[in-house]
Amino acid sequence: MIKAQTPPYLSGLNPPQREAVEALDGPVLVLAGAGTGKTRVLTARLAHLLHTGRAFPSQILAVTFTNKAAQEMKERVSHLLGGAPMEGWWLGTFHALAARMLRRYAPLVGLTSDFTIIDADDQVRLVKQLMEAENVDTKKWPPRAVMGTIERWKDKGLRPGDLSAQDGGDMAGGRAVALYAQYQARLKTVNACDFGDLLLHAITILRDPAHADVLAEYHRRFRYIMVDEYQDTNVAQYLWLRLLAKGHNNICCVGDDDQSIYGWRGAEVGNILRFEADFPGAKIIRLEQNYRSTGHILGAASGVIAHNEGRLGKTLWSEADAGEKVVVRGLWDGEAEARFVAEEIEQLQHKGWKLNQMAVLVRAGFQMREFEERFMQLGLAYRVIGGPRFYERQEIRDALAYLRVTAQPNDDLALERIINVPKRGLGDTTVQNLYAHARAQGISLYAAIEQMCAGGTLKPKLRETLQKLTGDFERWRGMIGNTAHPQLAAQMLDESGYMAMWQADKSPDAPGRIENLKELVTGMAEFESLAEFLEHVSLVMEAQLEGQADDAVTLMTLHGAKGLEFDAVFLPGWEDGLFPSQRSMDENGVKGLEEERRLAYVGITRARKRAVISYAANRRIYGNWVNGLPSRFVEELPDPHIDTHAESGLSQSGRSSHWDSSGFSGAQRVPPPAARPMPERVSGAGFAKGNRVTHESFGTGTVIHVDGNKLDIRFDDGNQKRLIDRFVALAEA
DNA sequence: GTGATGGCGGTTTTT
DNA sequence: CCGCCATCAC
Numbered sequence: 001m002i003k004a005q006t007p008p009y010l011s012g013l014n015p016p017q018r019e020a021v022e023a024l025d026g027p028v029l030v031l032a033g034a035g036t037g038k039t040r041v042l043t044a045r046l047a048h049l050l051h052t053g054r055a056f057p058s059q060i061l062a063v064t065f066t067n068k069a070a071q072e073m074k075e076r077v078s079h080l081l082g083g084a085p086m087e088g089w090w091l092g093t094f095h096a097l098a099a100r101m102l103r104r105y106a107p108l109v110g111l112t113s114d115f116t117i118i119d120a121d122d123q124v125r126l127v128k129q130l131m132e133a134e135n136v137d138t139k140k141w142p143p144r145a146v147m148g149t150i151e152r153w154k155d156k157g158l159r160p161g162d163l164s165a166q167d168g169g170d171m172a173g174g175r176a177v178a179l180y181a182q183y184q185a186r187l188k189t190v191n192a193c194d195f196g197d198l199l200l201h202a203i204t205i206l207r208d209p210a211h212a213d214v215l216a217e218y219h220r221r222f223r224y225i226m227v228d229e230y231q232d233t234n235v236a237q238y239l240w241l242r243l244l245a246k247g248h249n250n251i252c253c254v255g256d257d258d259q260s261i262y263g264w265r266g267a268e269v270g271n272i273l274r275f276e277a278d279f280p281g282a283k284i285i286r287l288e289q290n291y292r293s294t295g296h297i298l299g300a301a302s303g304v305i306a307h308n309e310g311r312l313g314k315t316l317w318s319e320a321d322a323g324e325k326v327v328v329r330g331l332w333d334g335e336a337e338a339r340f341v342a343e344e345i346e347q348l349q350h351k352g353w354k355l356n357q358m359a360v361l362v363r364a365g366f367q368m369r370e371f372e373e374r375f376m377q378l379g380l381a382y383r384v385i386g387g388p389r390f391y392e393r394q395e396i397r398d399a400l401a402y403l404r405v406t407a408q409p410n411d412d413l414a415l416e417r418i419i420n421v422p423k424r425g426l427g428d429t430t431v432q433n434l435y436a437h438a439r440a441q442g443i444s445l446y447a448a449i450e451q452m453c454a455g456g457t458l459k460p461k462l463r464e465t466l467q468k469l470t471g472d473f474e475r476w477r478g479m480i481g482n483t484a485h486p487q488l489a490a491q492m493l494d495e496s497g498y499m500a501m502w503q504a505d506k507s508p509d510a511p512g513r514i515e516n517l518k519e520l521v522t523g524m525a526e527f528e529s530l531a532e533f534l535e536h537v538s539l540v541m542e543a544q545l546e547g548q549a550d551d552a553v554t555l556m557t558l559h560g561a562k563g564l565e566f567d568a569v570f571l572p573g574w575e576d577g578l579f580p581s582q583r584s585m586d587e588n589g590v591k592g593l594e595e596e597r598r599l600a601y602v603g604i605t606r607a608r609k610r611a612v613i614s615y616a617a618n619r620r621i622y623g624n625w626v627n628g629l630p631s632r633f634v635e636e637l638p639d640p641h642i643d644t645h646a647e648s649g650l651s652q653s654g655r656s657s658h659w660d661s662s663g664f665s666g667a668q669r670v671p672p673p674a675a676r677p678m679p680e681r682v683s684g685a686g687f688a689k690g691n692r693v694t695h696e697s698f699g700t701g702t703v704i705h706v707d708g709n710k711l712d713i714r715f716d717d718g719n720q721k722r723l724i725d726r727f728v729a730l731a732e733a
Numbered sequence: 734g735t736g737a738t739g740g741c742g743g744t745t746t747t748t
Numbered sequence: 749c750c751g752c753c754a755t756c757a758c
Contacts, residue, residue: 066747095748117748139754195748232747265746364744386746420734427734539748559745581744599745622743623749 009047009080013040020252020285021045024054024224027245027279028252029272033316034301034605035292035565038254042228043076045252049224050081057089061222061244064093065229067540069563073228090222094237096539098198101205101218108211109201114531116192116404117538121397122413123147123194129435130182134175141172150180154196155234155266157203160184190412190444199236206243219247230255230275234266242278249279257312258305259602261559263588263595273312290316292565294323296641297611301604303638308594325643326604326611328634333618334573338374341570344612345380345553348568355381357567359554361603363579367572368555375553385556391541395502395513396520400537402492406476407530410444422501424465446470472496485530489521558603569607571600574615575628600633613637692731700731 013021017037020030021044032038046062049055064070070092090097099117106113118126127150128143149171153163160181168176187193193201206215225245227233230253233241245251253275260269276282290298298316305311331337345358360371368384375382390396398421404414420426438448449466452458458466472495479488493499499517502510527533554566573579580596588595604611615630691703693713701715713728 093748099748119748120746198748262746264744366743423734425734541748557745559747578744583744595745620749 007047007051009044009051013037013044014289016285016287016289017041017044020254020287021048023252023283023285024049024052025250027249027275027282029230029275029279029282029284030252030254030287031284031312031314032254032256032287033290033314034256034259034602035290036287036316037289037291038228038256038287039072039076041287042226042254043073043080045226046073046077047080050077055223057087059221059223060089060091060226061097061224062089062091062226063097063228063241064091065232067093067096069228070096093539094233094240095195095198098202098240099535099539101202102193102198105205105211105214106201108205108208108214110188111191111193111201114191114408116190116408116411116414117198117535118187118192118194118413119397119538119541122417125416126186126413127179127183130179130186131172133439134179134182136172136175136179146172146176146179149176150183151196152266153180154194154200155236157200157236157239159200159204189442190410191408192411192413196236199240203236203239203243206240215243215246218244223248223250225251227251227253228255231257231260231269231272232262232267233271235268235271238268238271238278245279251279256314258308258314258598259562261562261595261599261602263591264584273310284312286314288314288316290318291320292608293318293605294320294609296322296325297604297607297609299641300326300611300637301601303641304597304604304633304636305601307636308597309590310594323609325641326613326637328637328642328644329612329614330630331614331616334370334616334620335374337572337614337616338370340614341371341572341612342374342378342380344570345568346378348610353567355551355553357608358570359556359561359564359566359568359606360570360572361556361558361561361606363558363573363581363599365557367578371555371572375555381552382555383552385554386560389541390516391537393513393516395517398498399489399493399517399520400534402496402498403489403530403534405446406473406480406488406492407534409446409473409477412438412445415445418496418498419469422497424469425462426465426469430462446473480530484525485527485533486521486524488530489524493517493521558599561606562602565606565608567608568610568612569603571603571611571613572615574600574613574631574634575619576631577628578619579631580633597633597636600631613642693728694731 010018010021014037017040020028020041024045030038030041032041046060049060050057062070062073064073074091090100092100102109102111102115103113106115124143124147127147128138131138131141131143131146149168153159153167160177163177163180165174165177168174168180172179184197187197205211206218222244225241227241232255241251253272255272257269257272260267260272263269271278276284293301295318298318302316329340331340341360345355348358349355362368362371365386372382372384374380391400398418401411401414401417404411405418409415416431419431434445434448434452437452438445441448441451443451449470453463453467453470476488476492476495479491483491499514502514502517505513524530524533527536558571576582579600580593584592584596586592604613613634615634616628618625618627620626692700693703694700699715701713704714
């Protein structure tokens with residue numbers, strides 16, 4: 001038999017990569033270090049399975065963590081195979097795939113196939129309700145924390161029945177397990193699931209001997225399983241995978257234990273560390289050749305991560321040049337640090353580097369403000385990743401709640417959300433009464449309303465209001481199927497008075513909200529049906545793409561940066577307590593510290609050519625000045641790979657002991673609390689779109705967009721900048 | 734039902 | 749210091 005020539009997707013792979021692509025049978029763990037071509041291997045492997053005829057697309061289960069990763073893989077495989085659309089394959093996130101299974105077998109766990117998927121907000125509201133009904137002090141135990149405990153149980157695959165009362169410790173006055181049971185019961189009553197349930201229910205079905213036929217069916221179907229980012233799987237996901245892989249064990253997991261940074265939300269590094277024990281005979285393949293970073297950057301990153309215990313161990317190497325050493329710089333305070341970073345960025349920009357290829361990666365969101373302010377002052381284009389997302393905005397969630405109740409009247413959480421929005425005179429007391437009835441009868445809120453209206457104990461006025469509301473929903477529900485869903489949505493927002501509510505609202509953000517609502521309605525057209533649209537928003541809480549300047553510095557958290565790469569990466573705030581975060585260390589001890597260290601590793605390895613680490617001696621945190629010491633991670637950076645004094649040329653002994661007081665402008669030390677020159681103009685002067693404004697260095701321009709105190713201004717010289725309002729003044733008429 | 738006020742807490746976040 | 753809540757007064 002004549003072998004076809006090497007298929008294109010195999011060419012250019014290095015030996016371990018190729019081995020990972022071709023090892024199709026049995027369990028395989030691909031330990032893919034940062035920048036070692038993981039995605040390339042995954043996609044080539046998929047292509048290989050299909051190309052060699054080992055499997056049809058429908059026989060492969062390919063799992064990712066994010067929709068973005070799933071999308072990317074879909075596109076790349078399709079491209080590798082000549083653009084053919086891959087029909088019927090199971091490629092998606094754990095949650096999307098589990099939801100797909102569950103839609104089909106929902107009755108086996110007491111749901112109907114049109115169950116609702118509730119979001120984080122609904123989860124907490126439900127827990128809070130239950131806590132209040134149980135007289136649990138919500139001050140002492142915040143509902144969020146109780147919900148967190150429940151979620152961790154779900155992450156571990158534990159249902160209320162698998163726990164005993166003491167497992168909750170004193171959380172919620174020792175009632176956490178009971179609350180968990182009630183929470184689950186309530187979800188069942190309203191035919192809903194939370195994210196954790198998607199996997200939990202799926203596991204429940206797959207491991208129930210009574211439904212062995214279901215498992216058998218999936219075994220027949222999925223001959224190969226592939227998993228991305230395995231280090232981020234939780235126990236529930238692991239159990240789900242194990243059940244599905246049982247028998248053939250053709251499972252290939254790709255991951256990097258050194259990049260496990262989601263332990264706090266249930267990820268178990270243990271899954272990847274234990275792989276060989278879990279899947280006997282597993283082949284372990286290490287991808288260690290890095291194609292991304294220079295030698296010094298790799299050396300610095302490796303030096304830091306080497307301080308962690310219990311690693312599987314990899315030695316990254318590169319054929320690339322050593323490049324520049326990692327710059328480490330101590331600054332006087334947070335402001336000086338922001339000035340320093342901005343200055344460095346501008347210098348690189350002058351050398352021809354693209355802002356798009358630079359990123360500032362912080363440990364926590366609140367650190368971004370200092371940089372934003374400085375960038376705005378300078379008119380340096382930047383984009384913030386990870387703000388509030390489209391589907392999380394209040395008005396969008398309200399609109400979705402209307403749609404949810406229309407599609408599924410038993411969706412209590414949704415109904416509760418909008419029952420009095422806009423105001424209909426259905427206040428707390430009324431809602432509590434309705435709920436009391438619902439709980440007593442074990443029915444949904446909507447059903448309770450119908451029953452009570454039929455009863456006749458209600459005051460006429462109230463009854464009229466409620467009947468109007470249910471009547472509206474009946475009417476809208478009747479339109480499903482015979483009216484285009486975007487039109488249904490538009491009509492609903494109109495007839496409910498929701499749109500009118502915002503139109504009547506005089507607050508400055510009301511127009512923006514109306515815009516968003518319109519955008520929501522327009523966006524719905526891309527989906528086949530209302531149900532499909534709702535499924536999408538439940539499972540794909542995608543960030544909204546904002547029309548920002550094309551070339552801009554990226555500002556985001558270290559967590560958000562995983563999987564990305566930039567020519568230049570700035571890592572500010574390396575002070576003990578901030579990074580590594582004090583809380584992490586207090587709450588999780590060495591484990592917490594090690595996860596922080598992995599975060600440091602992730603941060604450094606994002607850089608292709610230049611990494612700049614900085615720390616400040618003084619920082620204002622929550623209003624008061626605190627002085628900090630350089631992060632222990634700074635000490636862990638191996639000397640040969642770092643340059644502590646990029647510009648100032650001060651003495652070079654013990655690096656923690658001297659701060660670069662010269663800054664880059666030679667300013668002398670200023671006692672932190674001293675009055676600093678603050679711009680006189682106050683924020684919130686009420687600029688509006690269309691205002692003519694002036695700025696000291698940019699001249700006159702027109703405000704084209706207002707976002708809180710940030711203004712997008714098109715200057716008369718053609719430049720567009722984003723600035724803080726207090727740096728501009730209204731132009732003289 | 735709404736607006737004002739005081740207290741408190743304050744990482745990381747996808748699905 | 750700032751923003752979110754819960755509570756209170758109307």
